[in-house]
Amino acid sequence: MGNSHPVMKAAIVPRYGIKSPTLVSDWPQPLPGDNDLLVRVKGVSINPIDWKIMEGATKLLLPLKPPFIIGNDGAGIVASVGKLVKKFKQGDEIYFRPRKDRVGTFAEYCLIREDEAAIRPGKASWEESAGLPLVALTAWQALFDKAHLKAGQRVLIHAGSGGVGTIAIQLAKNAKAFVITTCGPSGIDLVKRLGADQIVDYREEKFEEVLKDVDVVFDMMGGETLKKSFGVLKPGGVLVTINGIPTPDVAERYGKGIILKTIFKLANIGNHSRAKKAGGRFEYLLMEANGAQLEEIARLVDAGIVSPIVDRVYPIEKVEEAFAYQMSGRAKGKVILTF
Numbered sequence: 276m277g278n279s280h281p282v283m284k285a286a287i288v289p290r291y292g293i294k295s296p297t298l299v300s301d302w303p304q305p306l307p308g309d310n311d312l313l314v315r316v317k318g319v320s321i322n323p324i325d326w327k328i329m330e331g332a333t334k335l336l337l338p339l340k341p342p343f344i345i346g347n348d349g350a351g352i353v354a355s356v357g358k359l360v361k362k363f364k365q366g367d368e369i370y371f372r373p374r375k376d377r378v379g380t381f382a383e384y385c386l387i388r389e390d391e392a393a394i395r396p397g398k399a400s401w402e403e404s405a406g407l408p409l410v411a412l413t414a415w416q417a418l419f420d421k422a423h424l425k426a427g428q429r430v431l432i433h434a435g436s437g438g439v440g441t442i443a444i445q446l447a448k449n450a451k452a453f454v455i456t457t458c459g460p461s462g463i464d465l466v467k468r469l470g471a472d473q474i475v476d477y478r479e480e481k482f483e484e485v486l487k488d489v490d491v492v493f494d495m496m497g498g499e500t501l502k503k504s505f506g507v508l509k510p511g512g513v514l515v516t517i518n519g520i521p522t523p524d525v526a527e528r529y530g531k532g533i534i535l536k537t538i539f540k541l542a543n544i545g546n547h548s549r550a551k552k553a554g555g556r557f558e559y560l561l562m563e564a565n566g567a568q569l570e571e572i573a574r575l576v577d578a579g580i581v582s583p584i585v586d587r588v589y590p591i592e593k594v595e596e597a598f599a600y601q602m603s604g605r606a607k608g609k610v611i612l613t614f
Contacts, residue, residue, distance in 0.1 A: 280304065284614070285344045285382035286594045291331035295598040296345045296381065298591060304384050309357040311386045314369065318405030318588075319349035319380045321601040321610045322438065328378065335538075336521065336529050336561075337375055346380030348372045348408035350395050354384065362389040362566075370395040370573075372408035372564045375529075381591070383614050393569035396576035403576075403583035406438070406609030411572045411581070413562045414443035417493050417515045418450070421558045426451035428490035431482070431507060435471060436462025436607045439495055439517070441584040444469045449580050455489065457482050465584070465607055483507060494518065502549065510554030519546075522559040584608025 285302035307313040325345050327333050350370040353363050363369065371380075371392035379385055395404040418424045430447050434440045435456030447454045448470035455473040456466050466474055475482045481503075488509040494501050497518030504514055520542035526535045543559070550557035575581040586606045589597040591614050601610040 283383035284591060285379075286346065286591065286612075287342045288329050288339075288345050289342045291329065291334070291341060293329055294326075294602070295595040296325075296329070298594050302344065302382065305379075305386045307355060307357050307386055309359040310388055311357045312353050312360060312363055312369070312389060312392065313355045314349075314351040314371070314385050314387055314392075315354045316349050316351040316380060316383055316385055316614050317401045318351075318611050318613045319346050320406040320409065320438070321597055321612065322347050322409050324409070326598070326602060335535060336525070336531065337378075339378065344379035344382050344385075346382070346385070347378055348405070349380040349385070350401055350404035350408075351385075360389050363392065368395050368404075369393065370404045370408050370569065371566075372412055372562075372569070374564045375561075381594070381612065388564075390566045391564040393566050393573055396573040398577045398579070399583055402585050402588050402611045402613065405613075406585050406611050407442070407572065407576070407583050408569060409562070410438040410609065411442045411446075412565055412568055413439050413517060413560070414446050414493075415568050415572065416562050416565075417517065417560050418443060418446055418491070421515045421560055422491040422493070422513045424450050424452055424491050427453070429453045429455065429488065429509075430491040430493065431486060431489045431504070432456045432471075432493045433500060433504070434458065434495045435466040435469075435474075437495065438584075438606070438609050441465070441469060441608050442581060443493055444471055445581045446575075449575065452491075455486060461605075462607055469582075469584075491515070501546070505546075505549040505553045505555070505557075508550075508553040508555040512553065512555040513558060514550060514555065515558045515560055516546075517560050517562070519543075519559070521561055525559065525561045528561075585611055587611070588613060 281304040282301040286296035483503040486507040492514040494516040523536040
């Protein structure tokens with residue numbers, strides 16, 4: 276056999292501050308530990324967190340040492356399992372979201388823990404399965420774990436035609452909420468088809484002027500959109516964002532010390548005071564890997580309740596082109612890379 280270690284194609288980040296990962300064709304294939312699944316990757320999706328990581332915006336919480344493989348979710352076939360793995364076997368078709376400290380799905384093979392994966396939806400294609408884990412978990416955790424969305428409540432979902440927004444609309448509709456969403460003119464037909472009850476075209480009108488008495492706001496935009504969103508909350512309402520500076524509880528969860536917790540606390544004083552003024556509360560979500568929730572999402576897809584929305588599919592060889600399109604902000608739904 277000799278000492279040759281198997282190699283694979285992978286999209287790597289050679290240094291922080293770049294716009295796209297670099298494709299290399301001879302990266303060492305990972306070796307599974309006792310608790311790992313070695314997965315032959317069929318497809319992965321590009322997410323805004325990928326370019327935040329490449330820019331270095333997440334370094335305080337998640338220091339990664341370049342060069343590293345990028346990628347935060349995907350779908351593939353279990354190639355082998357560690358001896359302590361009970362839930363999956365070789366040949367299983369799964370979709371997954373690794374823990375934050377184990378990014379690296381943009382490769383022919385990757386390692387996943389069994390509680391970060393689920394059997395992929397049978398009614399979805401490989402590309403659709405690959406595009407689901409991160410956005411579906413984000414939408415699920417924001418609406419249900421953080422906001423406790425209930426039937427009959429009014430929910431405002433910003434950027435409804437984006438990756439997270441398209442899934443959030445469908446989950447909120449299934450929860451029997453009244454769904455309001457913001458999008459541009461090119462996204463109106465899509466969000467209508469997904470079940471949005473009220474659509475605010477941000478080119479034509481300002482959401483903060485036409486909306487009020489919203490129970491739940493789900494924000495992906497941050498910045499001014501986040502600030503203005505407090506004004507549409509009804510007393511007792513909740514605003515959940517996935518954009519901006521995390522709250523101190525996130526630093527706590529990552530085992531960070533008092534300095535980072537203090538920085539995060541100071542950065543969010545404005546948000547908490549705006550929430551207090553509105554008589555509501557403010558929550559920051561940093562989504563967590565969760566195989567049990569992925570099982571639930573697969574059931575909803577197979578029942579025809581949630582449809583994954585894929586905009587474009589690129590072979591991994593065109594990773595730079597795919598990143599440029601995703602970062603243009605024009606994508607409706609997901610941008611997928613295939614192996």
